[in-house]
Amino acid sequence: MRLDALCLENFRNYALQRIDFDPVCSVICGENAQGKTNLLEAMVCLSCGRSHRTRSERELIRFGEEGYRLEASIHTRDRDFLSRIEAGYGRKKRITINKAPARTAAELSQILNTVFFCPEDLQLIRDGPAARRRFLDISLCQLRPRYAAALAEYQRLHEHKTRILRDCGERPDLVATLPDFNLRMAETGAVLIHYRARFAGLLASYAATAHSECSGGREELTLAYQTVKTVTDPLGGHQQLVGQLLAHQEEHCYAELSSRQCLSGPHKDDLEVQLDGRCARSYASQGQTRTAALSLKLAAREIHREIMGEYPILLLDDVLSELDPRRQEYVLNRLGSGQVFITCCEEDRLHSLLKGTVYRVDGGAVTAG
Numbered sequence: 001m002r003l004d005a006l007c008l009e010n011f012r013n014y015a016l017q018r019i020d021f022d023p024v025c026s027v028i029c030g031e032n033a034q035g036k037t038n039l040l041e042a043m044v045c046l047s048c049g050r051s052h053r054t055r056s057e058r059e060l061i062r063f064g065e066e067g068y069r070l071e072a073s074i075h076t077r078d079r080d081f082l083s084r085i086e087a088g089y090g091r092k093k094r095i096t097i098n099k100a101p102a103r104t105a106a107e108l109s110q111i112l113n114t115v116f117f118c119p120e121d122l123q124l125i126r127d128g129p130a131a132r133r134r135f136l137d138i139s140l141c142q143l144r145p146r147y148a149a150a151l152a153e154y155q156r157l158h159e160h161k162t163r164i165l166r167d168c169g170e171r172p173d174l175v176a177t178l179p180d181f182n183l184r185m186a187e188t189g190a191v192l193i194h195y196r197a198r199f200a201g202l203l204a205s206y207a208a209t210a211h212s213e214c215s216g217g218r219e220e221l222t223l224a225y226q227t228v229k230t231v232t233d234p235l236g237g238h239q240q241l242v243g244q245l246l247a248h249q250e251e252h253c254y255a256e257l258s259s260r261q262c263l264s265g266p267h268k269d270d271l272e273v274q275l276d277g278r279c280a281r282s283y284a285s286q287g288q289t290r291t292a293a294l295s296l297k298l299a300a301r302e303i304h305r306e307i308m309g310e311y312p313i314l315l316l317d318d319v320l321s322e323l324d325p326r327r328q329e330y331v332l333n334r335l336g337s338g339q340v341f342i343t344c345c346e347e348d349r350l351h352s353l354l355k356g357t358v359y360r361v362d363g364g365a366v367t368a369g
Helices: 036-048 105-110 119-123 129-143 145-167 172-214 238-251 253-259 286-308 325-333 347-353
Strands: 002-011 014-020 025-029 067-076 079-088 091-097 114-117 221-226 270-275 313-317 340-344 357-362 365-368
Touching: 002 036, 014 365, 025 036, 036 067, 036 079, 036 105, 036 114, 036 129, 036 313, 036 340, 091 105, 105 129, 105 145, 114 129, 114 286, 119 286, 129 145, 129 172, 129 270, 129 286, 145 172, 145 253, 172 221, 172 238, 172 286, 172 325, 238 253, 270 286, 286 325
Parallel strands: 025 340, 025 357, 114 313, 313 340
Antiparallel strands: 002 014, 002 067, 067 079, 079 091, 221 270, 357 365
8 A cells, every 4th residue: 555645735734735755655854833744634534534633624724715625646456546535615525536426434444544653642551441442443444444334323323312311301202212322322332342342352462462572572461342341242243232232221221311421332442451461551651651552553553454455554743752762663673564654853863764755844835855
């Protein structure tokens, strides 16, 4: 998989810019707030249809403009593709692939896959369950279109049910609609659990290997997928999962009505990370936390290769500066396959370590050399 060229129009701080990229490694240099991260954000958008930094399309539009356009030339599976996103301009968001309209944003992930790593991800272990669920969701949405569709549906149902619980005090008649929402959430939630459990199993294997190599074999990393307590086997059949999710909803029926919150479902899932049998979130040192987070991201990259048959695009946003020399060396040694984009402020140091093309970003303008 290869991103050959990217065109940005009125996206963030870019007015109009086209960049042809190195097929192996692109080192993107520049001072802070010049647009380095915005370039990687555009690539993420073109891989899943949305930004990893904001839910607001308005924030992606250059100040003073009415819309933005992104376009990527991609080579994958021995074919060339042209993916395009247009938003704003007083019209509904439009996504096309080779000029044909895409039915959903999930179709973008069938063309371009990315694994994005930024300094905030180094806290993936220390943050709450929502951060790890988001990590699972981003990875799976690119790999499995059915998962992306189920996740969107579940989130929509969850929002509706939350509004019903919030408003049923003033409108008691709304309570009668809850059984229908519970059933549909259980059916959709079972799909999420099915894919999350299988992905977590693969992740546990690859991450354990990566962590052992990065730590010099001194530590053992283990992962455990945690979901609704009535689910006895996350790898079980669909109907079994649906029944167990409904049972959990029944147990929490009165608590949900009392608290006016949706308390039951895979929207509370977690991925427990342990180091040598102890909870990493509570006991890991700063260095151990960084190593574990690195291992999860690199493991996700290997899973993409295993399932899709080729490496995804690896996006490293100013990550190396956050790592000690040993971990820097480990990451750089793992970049031998697949296309990589790295942003940094220290051009000379990175350029001496990597073979590729340096791109300089200054005020939303990119030059290669």
